[in-house]
Amino acid sequence: MTRVPTDIFISGGGVAGLTAAAAFGSAGFSVICADPSAPVTSAEAEGADLRTTAFLQPSIPVLEAASLWAKLQPFAARLQVMRIIDAGGEIAEPRVIKDFDAADLSDAPFGWNLPNWLLRREMLARLTELPNVSFLPGIATTALLTRESEALVTLSDGRKITAKLVIAADGRQSTVREALGIPVKTNRYGQKALAFAVTHPVPHNNVSTEIHRSGGPFTLVPLPDRDGRPCSAVVWMETGPEVQRLAALPTAEFEAAINARSCQILGPLTLGSRRTIWPIISQIAARMAGERTALIAEAAHVVPPIGAQGLNMSLADLAALLDLAQADPANLGNAKMLDAYHKRRHIEVQTRVAGIDALNRASMIEPQFLRDLRAGALNAFYSVAPVRKSLMKAGLGLR
Template identity: 65%
Template sequence: MTKVGILISGGGIAGLTAACAFGNAGFSVLCVDPTAPVTERGADGADLRSTAFLQPAQALLERVGLWARLAPHAMPLQTMRIIDAGGADGAPRLTRSFDADELSDRPFGWNLPNWLLRREMLAHLATLPDVEFRPGVGTDGLLTRDAEARVTLTDGSHVCARLVVAADGRASPIRNAAGIGVRTTRYGQKALAFAVTHPIPHCNVSTEIHRSGGPFTLVPLPDYEDLPSSAVIWMERGAEAQRLAALDETAFNTEMSARSCHILGPLTLTSRRSVWPIISQIADRYSAQRVALIAEAAHVMPPIGAQGLNTSLADLQALLDLAEKSPGTLGDTPMLDAYHRARHTEVALRMKGIDLLNRASMMDAQPLRDVRAMGLNALHALAPVRRGLMRLGMGAKG
């Protein structure tokens, strides 16, 4: 039986970051994932979404030794722009920008492709002597006691750990084995994720365009084949998203360019399109005996305002702080109760805000879309409110 301080179930971005963080802090770590990570842009199964690390998340990456490896590939996000295109003709009728200069001399965040993040994180894990990553192996059973957890893996082997970290997604096997329930909200939406090039430079501006069905979001990426490039998340009601995903490339380029209001010129698809359902989900508790939930095992939210992964890394930071404060009590009940208290209420409140934003972005009725535009204009016009919203967006508690 393998014995470690921490077993991490899940080798996505949150799980790999957790492995780096706890390994850097001196804990022995085993990270498992049933799917081998794809680390090349053009390979089958590559995650073509991108992640915007806001300032607090970037600080955590620097603290755990990852940022030096990621920084050369990161695209700064200097401005967050919101466009309301909810008029009858679908043309932009209100544009409001939130500039990071109002808060500090640093960008709001930095954007990186998810496939590249996995590549660089795995390379960093290989330099940590007490961290092991086992791709192709998942968790198959969990037995907890006061002093330890025993986990059965899908290859038949067993692991004894003081703490099990569930970073294994919205259908988390560890969460289910620990008997923790969830509350789920379904919006009837799906999101398309892909990458594009365009003739007009993005100038480090991330843009959300609101019409109906959900936002169309363009997030800056490094140039691709000598052209400006952006990652796109396009949220629509389910049937419409499926129709768009089935279009041939020429027709899709035409429709997405129109949906983007041509703010960056005609868009050209440069990757495959992935589609996934949009839900909100929160676990009833973030901990159980010898188990801590982070990331989508704990909470799932619509991809608005770069909140998902940044909230996940705030989970990790809280758990890491508690572990480093008292390594001798790693995984015991008081530590995990403190983790639950530190995160559950705060995340629930943040999720309610994201839920309201998403429902506002979906509005079909013209009078409601008009109210949405007026609300955006009013919030932006008040400087203290505008700056407060920007601070909240970056993860501040108030």
């Protein structure tokens, strides 16, 4: 069978993989992107990803370079304030409320929030505008053979692709990473997350709220209004058995549960979508690159959904890789470029994965005296302005 040549082959057509295809295609590279599943681009369709993604400030230039931001911005909800509520007292009610306001850093919000299914729809629309990009839905990567000069990729339909650079964006069980023999370190928390949308009578005023009690955070993230009512995305992290129990509740009982857990800070919540369940782990690959191959996104690192870190770490991977590729396109995918990529990203990724791991463990704690210590720490950190600003900059990935 004829081998199809390309500059870059991307394994994985999730949000990170599609962004990478648009970014490298917009930069003039020839790109082939394949994913074993056809992207679901409607909220009502079976298999739709009802989670949302918050793009923080540093991610916007990546989207702009890919000519994606103009397509996405009209659908985005601004995230002006990150509110942390500790409700870990004897009674499930707010006892510490602290607001981290983006206005303390700049005129821009922390970021913008969009549904994942919509991101796929708009990103696919961008790829159709790029004649140098081919997207292959329903096609899996089955084998990878690398050598010093190029990589050979075998696809599930029998096609063979030769590429100067392979980008593994194929998730936490990455076929490409396994083919390279790169090990991972995984932490399991016994948690799962429920993701769904709600409407509520009190406007969110562009405030993203994390409510901490035990089991994990209950996070409300602003979405654009729905049918004239304020709307938010919710990620509720709890122990696996508890999530399964909650997911099976009738709607009225589930709404009673989310209203108790949310402390009704936005008034009574009304379920606005079906409920989906996602496993929670943290994971990091031992290396960010192998021969002719770069790992990005969940192929390289996985974190619990706290502080909008996951995809923004992935776009930082992409930004570093794109910068190196454009600086020396003649040597795309060679050992020097990929070693530089690993060195640029891996230490930061290790630090961020460790930080999110610590925050998640703190959010899970059950004993009352530890919950009291958590509330005291939140008060202490917030009260010192330089520390508060440093925490905000760290969350955005700014120096």
